[in-house]
Amino acid sequence: MLYTLPVVIATVVLGLSGFVSGLGTSCSAPLGAGTASPSDPYWMQTIKHQGTAAFNPSPNNYQVFRNVKDFGAKGDGVTDDTSAINAAISSGGRCGGGSCHSTTVTPAIVFFPKGTYLVSAPIVALYYTQLIGDAKIPPTLLASANFDGIAVIDANPYIPGGGGAQYYTNQNNFLRSVRNFVIDVRRVAPERSQGTGIHWQVAQATSLMNIVFQLSTAANTAHQGIWMENGSGGFMGDLIFNGGKFGMWVGNQQFTVRNITVNNAQTAVYSLWNWGWTFQSININNCQVGFDLSTGGLTEASQTVGAEAIIDAVVVNTPIFVRTSTISNGRLGGSLVLNNAKLTNVPVAVGVVGGAVVLNGGTTTIASWGQGNVFKGTSPAATFTQGNINNANKPSVLLDSSGKIFEKAHPQYAAYAVSQFVSVKDNGAKGDGRTDDTAALKAIFAKYAGCKIIFFDAGTYIVTSTLTIPAGTQIVGEAWSVIAGSGSAFQNAASPQVVVRVGDANSQGIMEISDIIFTTVGSTPGAIVVEWNVKQPAGQNGGAGMWDSHIRLGGAAGTNLERAQCPDTGSGGFNNCYAAFLALHIKPTATAYIEGLWAWLADHDLDGDGSSRISLYSGRGILSESAGPVWLIGTGCELYLWPSLLGI
Incomplete structure (x- = not known):
């Protein structure tokens, strides 16, 4: 697909009892706060499911909503639930396997009630699938010690013996969402890269939200939360990564990442290549490197990180905030923008593999700093810039009380009763x-x-x-x-x-x-x-x-x-x-x-x-x-x- 740059444009999660301009004829008062008791199931589990896929060949028989427990999953942390979960996903002649590139006629929600689901092989997220866990008590997907596969959740499997072929064309791998899970791979031996949370090679109309990744903190860990080698995304937000060699290892045309926290990883984010990624509201604690960027590629064949914008970052006790793979020497493909980055005990703000320091850190705030080529007017000539740049005007109405760009998570109504x-x-x-x-x-x-x-x-x-x-x-x-x-x-x-x-x-x-x-x-x-x-x-x-x-x-x-x-x-x-x-x-x-x-x-x-x-x-x-x-x-x-x- 042609790329679409993720953008934040200027031109507290609140209850629903705020001002409304009018109420329906059945209403005596606004909706107000949720009335579900702590012991009530999440509303999505118990609401009547009568949805249909209107253009499915058999819409009255095709099942859109699937509860994994209806397919035999136990969620007891002991039983291997891999087959049951994949049966819930694939039931109904859904799109996958390499013979179906995409479809809109077999959508599915695959719901996981609270519990711990032991898996020994990947959960294969087929096209047009939402994997949704209980938002009140997010379920755990627990990789077994003998887990074998590319990741606990695989959104685009490689076909065995296919010479690199996959189920879907990565730039067209649309319509996916994963929400409300703890993904725990710590039983997998630290040195095995099979300890990966999600293989997320996806394109537009995709999202990850409200997920905690539990990864090994061993010195020899090869674990990683998200692995993404290609694609054309996408949005992800409200993610926590604990441990791992990499919180995120990513390469994709464009993505917006909002509100992630990485604790105790060797590298919080490694980026192999992109056209343009925006990271907003980033928290990095006790890592060795915050962002490790492959840089310098100037052609399609050598594409590395094209553009990285890191906005509203808080970095603590991390020796290097941003590291690039190539020293500039007055010329470097790609761009890097840091805006409102607060560093505490971060000796190197921007460095280069091999030890060169581009920008000293410490305990300080980087208001606005950039590295890359600046173009003016219609001239094709560029001036390489590496240093403080003009800080974008951000009207206070766009900001929260701490001065960061306001953000609000996807409403999931966890406190609301089905009534x-x-x-x-x-x-x-x-x-x-x-x-x-x-x-x-x-x-x-x-x-x-x-x-x-x-x-x-x-x-x-x-x-x-x-x-x-x-x-x-x-x-x-x-x-x-x-x-x-x-x-x-x-x-x-x-x-x-x-x-x-x-x-x-x-x-x-x-x-x-x-x-x-x-x-x-x-x-x-x-x-x-x-x-x-x-x-x-x-x-x-x-x-x-x-x-x-x-x-x-x-x-x-x-x-x-x-x-x-x-x-x-x-x-x-x-x-x-x-x-x-x-x-x-x-x-x-x-x-x-x-x-x-x-x-x-x-x-x-x-x-x-x-x-x-x-x-x-x-x-x-x-x-x-x-x-x-x-x-x-x-x-x-x-x-x-x-x-x-x-x-x-």
Whole structure:
């Protein structure tokens, strides 16, 4: 895939009892705090699961939600649960093995109740899988002493005897999430690299969150938390690494990493290559090296670290904060930016393999320092810079009380009882990819907004006119539930109409949207897919936000924007192949905290053979007119094209 740089753009996790602009007709009071007792199961375990994969060949028989214990896993820390877990993942003819490159018709949530799950071989996370542990008491995945495989969780297996071939093309390995686990490999002998937590060779629309990695601290340890040799990601956040040779060993086009802590590792982060990675809110304690970067490559064949931005770091008792593999001598490919890095007992802030010191450390704060080539205007000539650089202006509204860029984790509602949720399918919506669900969804919001968390059971929900989500609403999808705009209302590019309006104009209140895909059923040249109007309550940064949700235009079953309609030869024409007018519009009075969103106009078909190129058209990706604050964390947008831009 073409790359999308992760960005933070300027233009306290709070309860849900904040200001709302209005309550549903069934509501006597706002939702308020969670009412689950400590002994109650996590709501996801007990809520009724009736989600469907709308375009699966057998949607009424295909199982989206799977509890690993229903497949025989014990979670007792003694029984080998490997086979049972992999059976839960693979059941239902899912996509993997090297013969299926991708698909959207076999989504799955694989749920792990609390417990300790002993595994002796990798858990293979197939395409379009969310592995989710109990958010109240995260389960432990415990590698046995005889564990044999690339990692406890493998998101892209190498095919035995395949000469390096893998299940999926790494740049197209989309739609994955792993959440709420402790991954413990300390029973694996320290010198064995099989003591790896996750092999995460993935691309866009992927996330890791709320995971603790327990690794050996022995002097000869080869353990590592995350191993990633290629791909085109992605977002990860809220991770803790204890021990290991490497907390993270990574090489990937681009990623955003937020809120990680690495304790007692030899190297916190080793980076082999990238185009651009952003690390935000990084804590490194008692390691030997914080960031070890392979540098100097100037060609595609010799690509090393292209760009590394490290923002809001706290580094303690670590001899070297950042080390590069190549000394500059006035010229060095790639760039490094350090911003608001607080060092305590860190003798070398920036060094080079072999011992050269570029920037002395100590106990100090690095306000803004950079290394790399600076270009000005339209000149192709570069000036190599190595030293203090202008500190970016960060308005106080974007920061937390400690002066760091504000951050807010993906809501998981661990304290909420299942009675505080309401299912859209229980209230008349079908989600079958054919029925017009507009009226049903409008009625659900009118009745329950503000006093229930609205659960979108897995499915594809067709809307034929603008669907407004009122301020005060919390929405949770299941395996990326889909809301799709379809019909004549969205076919006039001269008078574009909104598919999903997030808050009425000038509205204010809580808004939380997670695990939803927004799309269209083409041709829809007049579709503004998401219009964001809502403003967060006063004093509640991040009160209006969206997490792990995506705008996916075309390239999937049910969109009428696939290879059959719009091949890359262009024979489908323009009129049949318009996917949208605009993907996301953030309005002037709105605020937004958006994390892990991918807005993608498909350049290839995810279904069918999973690789054939297609030609689709959409004029605009993300337009923000907001006066702020807006946080776009790990947000990417790509491949938007309109015929007039081609001179047609």
